[in-house]
Amino acid sequence: MSIRPICITGDPVLHTPALEVTVFDDSLRTLVQDMFETMDEAPGVGLAAPQVGVNLRVFVYDWDKEDGTPQRGVVINPKLELSETPSGEPEWETESEGCLSVPGERFPLKRAERATLTGVDLDQNPVRIDAEGWFARIFQHEFDHLNGTLYVDRLAEPYKTDASNVVTERGWGIPGLSWLPGEERLEG
Numbered sequence: 001m002s003i004r005p006i007c008i009t010g011d012p013v014l015h016t017p018a019l020e021v022t023v024f025d026d027s028l029r030t031l032v033q034d035m036f037e038t039m040d041e042a043p044g045v046g047l048a049a050p051q052v053g054v055n056l057r058v059f060v061y062d063w064d065k066e067d068g069t070p071q072r073g074v075v076i077n078p079k080l081e082l083s084e085t086p087s088g089e090p091e092w093e094t095e096s097e098g099c100l101s102v103p104g105e106r107f108p109l110k111r112a113e114r115a116t117l118t119g120v121d122l123d124q125n126p127v128r129i130d131a132e133g134w135f136a137r138i139f140q141h142e143f144d145h146l147n148g149t150l151y152v153d154r155l156a157e158p159y160k161t162d163a164s165n166v167v168t169e170r171g172w173g174i175p176g177l178s179w180l181p182g183e184e185r186l187e188g
């Protein structure tokens, strides 16, 4: 197992829809193991394959539900059914999201309160999870990654402009940038 570099916004793999997994082999198993290790080291509550430069429809997650129940797993070729996304202004305190591909930043956005995730696991057994609140938000965030969408693409003003300014200031938004969890970051 190994920790893989995480692509930073601007790399085409993050902005391109990922492909369905058709081959369930050892390299897929290794990819998923590496994704768990990379997510843990980052640390993050979710990680999608495009974030480690692999354009396949796979994501992992690790989240303790509000009642303390640990939820950790992988889903391959997922589908997501959502309740309606509420309208109105997002709240900083309770609705700010971050992304390992836009490292160190947070911005708020509205998400659906409930999500039903379906797909398969590494052994092609069916996965079905009903999620609410932050757990549902994680699924929406990771599922977006598989469609080439980052959460910053969904921001409303003024956050959309703020995020775009940050990307420019940091010199992101170009192909080939990544960071390696566990290594000291250049910006400290």
Ligand code: ZN
Pocket (backbone or CB within 6 Å): 098, 099, 100, 101, 141, 145, 151
């Ligand atoms: Zn993300």
